[in-house]
Every structure is written in structure tokens, then in C-alpha cells.
Amino acid sequence: MGRSTERFPSKADVIARTPDVAVREMLVHLEQAGIDTPFDRFDRQKPHCAFGLEGTCCKNCHMGPCRVTPKKPRGVCGADANLIAARNILRWTAAGVASHGARGREVMLALRGAADGSLDLPILGPEKVRATAKAFGIDDADKTVEELAGEIAMILLDDLCRTLPGPHRTLEAMAPPERLAVWRQLDILPVGAYHEVFEALHRTGTGTDGDWENVARQVLRCGLAFAWSSVVGSAIAMDCLYGLPKRGRIETNLGAITEGTVNIAVHGHSPVLVAAIVKAARREDLIAEARAAGAETIRLYGICCSGHSALAKFGDITPLANAMGAELVLGTGALDLWVADVQDVFPSIMDVAACFHTRVVTTSDSTRLPGAEHIAFDHHHTNLAEADGLAERIVRRGIETFGERQSGQVQIPQARMAAEVGFSVENVLATFGGGQVLHEHLRSGRIRGIVNLVGCNNPKVVYEESVVRVAEELMAHDVLVLTNGCAAFALLKMGFCLPDALVGAGAGLAGVLAPLGLPPVWHMGECLDNARASALFRAVSMAAEEPLRHLPLAFSSPEWSNEKGVGAALGFRLLGVNSYHCIAPPVSGSEELSRFFFEGTQEILGAVMVVDPDPIALAARIVADMDARRGALGWEPAGAPSEARLSVLRPQSGGRHHHHHEEEQGHEKT
Numbered sequence: 001m002g003r004s005t006e007r008f009p010s011k012a013d014v015i016a017r018t019p020d021v022a023v024r025e026m027l028v029h030l031e032q033a034g035i036d037t038p039f040d041r042f043d044r045q046k047p048h049c050a051f052g053l054e055g056t057c058c059k060n061c062h063m064g065p066c067r068v069t070p071k072k073p074r075g076v077c078g079a080d081a082n083l084i085a086a087r088n089i090l091r092w093t094a095a096g097v098a099s100h101g102a103r104g105r106e107v108m109l110a111l112r113g114a115a116d117g118s119l120d121l122p123i124l125g126p127e128k129v130r131a132t133a134k135a136f137g138i139d140d141a142d143k144t145v146e147e148l149a150g151e152i153a154m155i156l157l158d159d160l161c162r163t164l165p166g167p168h169r170t171l172e173a174m175a176p177p178e179r180l181a182v183w184r185q186l187d188i189l190p191v192g193a194y195h196e197v198f199e200a201l202h203r204t205g206t207g208t209d210g211d212w213e214n215v216a217r218q219v220l221r222c223g224l225a226f227a228w229s230s231v232v233g234s235a236i237a238m239d240c241l242y243g244l245p246k247r248g249r250i251e252t253n254l255g256a257i258t259e260g261t262v263n264i265a266v267h268g269h270s271p272v273l274v275a276a277i278v279k280a281a282r283r284e285d286l287i288a289e290a291r292a293a294g295a296e297t298i299r300l301y302g303i304c305c306s307g308h309s310a311l312a313k314f315g316d317i318t319p320l321a322n323a324m325g326a327e328l329v330l331g332t333g334a335l336d337l338w339v340a341d342v343q344d345v346f347p348s349i350m351d352v353a354a355c356f357h358t359r360v361v362t363t364s365d366s367t368r369l370p371g372a373e374h375i376a377f378d379h380h381h382t383n384l385a386e387a388d389g390l391a392e393r394i395v396r397r398g399i400e401t402f403g404e405r406q407s408g409q410v411q412i413p414q415a416r417m418a419a420e421v422g423f424s425v426e427n428v429l430a431t432f433g434g435g436q437v438l439h440e441h442l443r444s445g446r447i448r449g450i451v452n453l454v455g456c457n458n459p460k461v462v463y464e465e466s467v468v469r470v471a472e473e474l475m476a477h478d479v480l481v482l483t484n485g486c487a488a489f490a491l492l493k494m495g496f497c498l499p500d501a502l503v504g505a506g507a508g509l510a511g512v513l514a515p516l517g518l519p520p521v522w523h524m525g526e527c528l529d530n531a532r533a534s535a536l537f538r539a540v541s542m543a544a545e546e547p548l549r550h551l552p553l554a555f556s557s558p559e560w561s562n563e564k565g566v567g568a569a570l571g572f573r574l575l576g577v578n579s580y581h582c583i584a585p586p587v588s589g590s591e592e593l594s595r596f597f598f599e600g601t602q603e604i605l606g607a608v609m610v611v612d613p614d615p616i617a618l619a620a621r622i623v624a625d626m627d628a629r630r631g632a633l634g635w636e637p638a639g640a641p642s643e644a645r646l647s648v649l650r651p652q653s654g655g656r657h658h659h660h661h662e663e664e665q666g667h668e669k670t
Helices: 011-017 021-032 038-044 050-054 081-116 126-136 145-161 169-174 177-186 193-203 212-242 271-281 284-292 304-314 323-330 349-355 384-402 425-432 435-444 465-476 485-493 499-504 507-516 527-544 563-573 591-605 615-633
Strands: 248-252 262-267 298-303 318-321 337-340 359-364 373-377 417-421 449-453 479-483 521-523 553-556 578-581 609-611
Touching: 011 021, 011 038, 021 323, 081 145, 081 193, 081 212, 081 271, 081 384, 081 527, 081 563, 081 591, 126 145, 126 169, 126 212, 145 169, 145 193, 145 212, 169 212, 177 212, 177 591, 193 212, 212 271, 212 304, 212 527, 212 563, 212 591, 248 318, 248 485, 262 271, 262 304, 262 384, 271 284, 271 298, 271 304, 271 373, 271 384, 284 298, 284 384, 298 304, 298 323, 298 384, 304 318, 304 485, 304 527, 318 323, 318 485, 323 349, 323 485, 337 349, 337 384, 349 359, 359 384, 373 384, 417 485, 417 521, 425 435, 425 527, 435 527, 449 465, 449 527, 449 615, 465 479, 465 485, 465 499, 465 615, 479 485, 479 507, 479 527, 479 615, 485 521, 485 527, 499 507, 527 553, 527 563, 553 563, 553 615, 563 578, 578 615, 591 609, 609 615
Parallel strands: 262 298, 262 337, 298 318, 337 359, 359 373, 449 479, 449 553, 479 521, 553 578, 578 609
Antiparallel strands: 248 417
């Protein structure tokens, strides 16, 4: 043991098979320039450590690291493979709670500041404030929206950081009663997100919890804290402060970059400063400064979830790539300023930015990058009120940098695609005329089921291929697809989020969606917007008068790669919804924990984890499991699948889009 024999794809495989021709072009372009990408660095990490892949390496104390094998079945402290793997996955889950919770806290603080007047921010979601207040049992016609928003912010913050035992009010108000009873019986209801992370680190320390099953129970508590504080709580705060998503049509992919404009990318997850940057970029005085510098105007581009979030709320932003593709965007040489906030911002972006004279600005004390300029909220968030001033400084940096763009080093691929965005539970139910209508389409078999298809990318599978293949198989089988976050970029770029993509859908799904002008894949925003998918699932459950575990619903993150991915899958499985993946979690070194993770949760939660590296086979398993649930309900069988597949019907054309680019002008390897 120790060195993996598993065969992961190479960069050459990605170039040959990735569904996006713009990705292919930029990988070749950067290779010719001698510039590394994540795919080069992944190749150099091979072969991977098998202990790490199996979850049987323990580094939690300095007596090790300990690596258990059949010949060395216990670490120095006596921990076996079951306990070590359970401790490791618990720490992963706790880290995911902290990741989403930390940036959620920022918007909760901003909501409180907007409510009490300490921040000059309008509350743009009054309808969400009223609906949330009603759910929390605090609605009062005599209270202003601001007063209710302030109370909501404090409830969300209390659920996030509670230490005194008490009810988790977000969970108690929003979760299905049937699930609350299950979680209470299992004794996995969280005290608060902060406490469960604190407890997870405590009980995985040296000589503390030695019972792997008890450690696994804490994984479930962290899963609930992740789902209901870090995700749902954060999403509530965002919708109250910035309003619900707005439907619209946009353009995406690298071909949507314009060369004659001040081009600013926002990259990360936190919406507070990004919202201020959107406002600043619209200011006539700053646009006039950009024109005086020789630019046509100021344009904003979205990388990772900052782009999705601003796009759904405000428009005026062009989504380009997920975290794995960020360096390819930088490689176009067309970005003047790169604004990095929090999470999924690889340190390596600094190397590529330096090659193309793109200035990088960081905006959070938790995400500094060596060599970047820091224009940020402070550690204590005492300067949230300065957001507009910080945003003005940032946009001016972009204008100043416009003149530094390297002549002859801009290469923008031609690939571009229109997409429809901005789906929410509220506008979906309004379009259908209520949850009962959507339920009837499911019961009749016109819609076979609904899948939330999400997740960050992982070079252990070919970049974006699994997401695209799963989506096209599902829609061909009359499965409606919801998407958000990193996975959504692939589906936006490949045309799945347009009504004319129904040519690759089954007859039943197309018959339902075409008259409404809806695409087969609904873009619901950023990764926090898993909360929208779970809320839509709950709306269907209420209309059907059936618990979620009985319904043809599923969660899939084919290419998941980080700690938040564990929490996202757990959040849905805790609701009774199966999760489906092309990459396995690092638990295979423990037979007991593997059994618990994959099948054992069926008995206690009504849901399992399914892993198949073949995306088409994975989609087939989703369809089969949906049909089994439909059969158990006595619902009408769904129709035969379409023979058409969207990627075959609409192959992307290649082609280079050169802007005075000279191939012989390479860069030294950075």
C-alpha cells in the first residue's frame, strides 16, 4: 500500500475529451506559453498516496503520521482503520460547515446592519423578509420590514454560533416535520454550527472519541449544521438583503469577453463587496473615467460563485468559469483586474496573472494572496459600512490597469453561448401555477423525477465531462435538472440552459416545458442555492403529501472535490434523498465506515450514496432508482427515453479567436 494504482485522466485526456472547445484551446495555448494549469500540477502528483485515497492516514497528533495496513492495523494510540477514516471525514465535514458558515456570517452581519441603519444598504427582498418572519413565527403587521429583518438576522446568527443548548430555530421552522422526528430520534439535532465544528475538532483530537460509530453520528450533526445554518441560513440572509433571483438571458463562455472594455473578474463566494462592485461599475462617473482611459465601458465577469450570485440578483455580469477553469480565463490576457474574495481561489492564479499583467485584489482577511493588493473588509468586519468606498477603489484599479494590458498577448476563444438564469422556487411555482401542478406532472410520468446536479470540479475525472454526460442522459429520460455553483458553468456553456435544448429531452419533459418556454436545466445560482433545490423538493413533497424519501428526487455531484461537497451530499441524504457521484469519498480503507456511508444510511435516513466512475452508468442508476420509487408509490410509469443526446445534436464548433496574438511570443514558465 501507499502508492495508488488507480488511473486518473491526464491533461492530454482533458484536451481530447473535455466538452468545451474553449477549455481545449486555452489548455493548448497555455502549454505553448509554458504556463502551468491545475491539470499539469495534477499530473505531477501521480501516483497518488493510497493511504490518503482510502482515508487511512492519521495526522491528528505528532506521534505519527500513522498509516494503517493489514500488517499494521492500529496507529500509535490504538486507532484502527474505522476510527481513523471516521475522524478524517468528520474533520472534512466540519471544515465544510465552517467554509459556507464563515461567508454566510458576513451577509448575516450585513443584513443586521441594513436593518438597524448602521449600513447604508437597502433591503431589496421585503417579500422574503415577510415570508421568513412568518415561518419563524415573528410576523407582525405593525413591524417594519427593517425591524423584521433585524430579528431574522439575529435568529440566523444565533443558530450559527449558539453555545447554550436550545432549539435550532431555522431548522425547527423550515425542516419537514417527518425529518425532525427522525433526527430527534437519532439524537443528531445540532446545538449550533459553531458548536458542532468545535465539538468535531474536540472529539477527533488525541485520545478522545474512540468509537467510530459515535464519530459518524457527529458527522450527521455537522451535516445538519451545514445544511440549515451554513446553507439555508446564509441563503435566507442573501435573499432578504439582495432580493430573489430574477429570470433573464445572458451570454457565457470565453467568447463573451470583449477586448475594448475595462474587464474586471469577481472570483469567490462572498456577495457583500461584490454587490457594491456591481453598483460602482454602473456609476456614470466611473464609466466616464474608463472612457477617458480609452475603454468603451466597464464590464464584470463571474468566476465561481461570486459570479453566479451577482448574476442572479443584479444581472450585468458574464459568467465565465468555475474555480478549476480560473487560470484558463486569466490566460486570455484580456482581464485587467481580478477581484478575489473567499474560497476556491487557488494560490496559483497569481503566477498566471503575473504573466499577463492582470492585477489581483483580495477582499477578505481570510483569503490573502502573496503579491496581491489588499482592499478588504477587516478581520472583525468593523468596516462593512465602507463597502461602497472599497468598491470604488477596486473599480478604479481596473480602469488604471486597462492601459497596462499586453499588446499582442490577448487570445479570446470564439466559443460563446446564451443561457437562461435566475430560477427560484417562487418564480418556478408561479410559472407552473403551484406545487400541485408540478406534482401532477411527476405523478403522471411526464416528468420522471428531479435531480439537483451540482458540485465543484475534480481532475480525477475529465474536466466537466461527467456533469455534461449525466445531464444529457437524465433529460433524455424525462428528468428535470436543477443546477448551481461550479457544475452549472459546464451546463451554461454547453447550451443546456436554453429552451431549444429540449431537442435532447424526452417527449414527456419536452411536452411539459416547451409550452412554458422553459429549458430542461434550471440555473438556480451559486452553491448556497442548494437551499433552493431542497426547498423545491419540499414543495413537491407537500403537494404529494409524501415524505421526501418516497419521491423520485435525487442529488448528484459527479465531480465533487472539497470539504463542502461532503456537507452538500449529506444535507440531501439527511432529507431522505439519495446522492450520486463519479468520485468516491476517502473512506474505502474502512469496511465499516464504507458500509455506513454507502448503504447504512438507508435504514436510518432512507437514502444511500451511489458511486460509479462512468457518468452514463451513474445516470442510468439514478433513473432506475427513480423508477423504483415511482413504482412503490403506484405512479404512472415514465415514457421511453429519447434516442437523441444534446452534445451530439449541438456539437461545439472550434476555432481560434486571435487578437494580434503571435504564437512565437511565449512566456517563460511561471
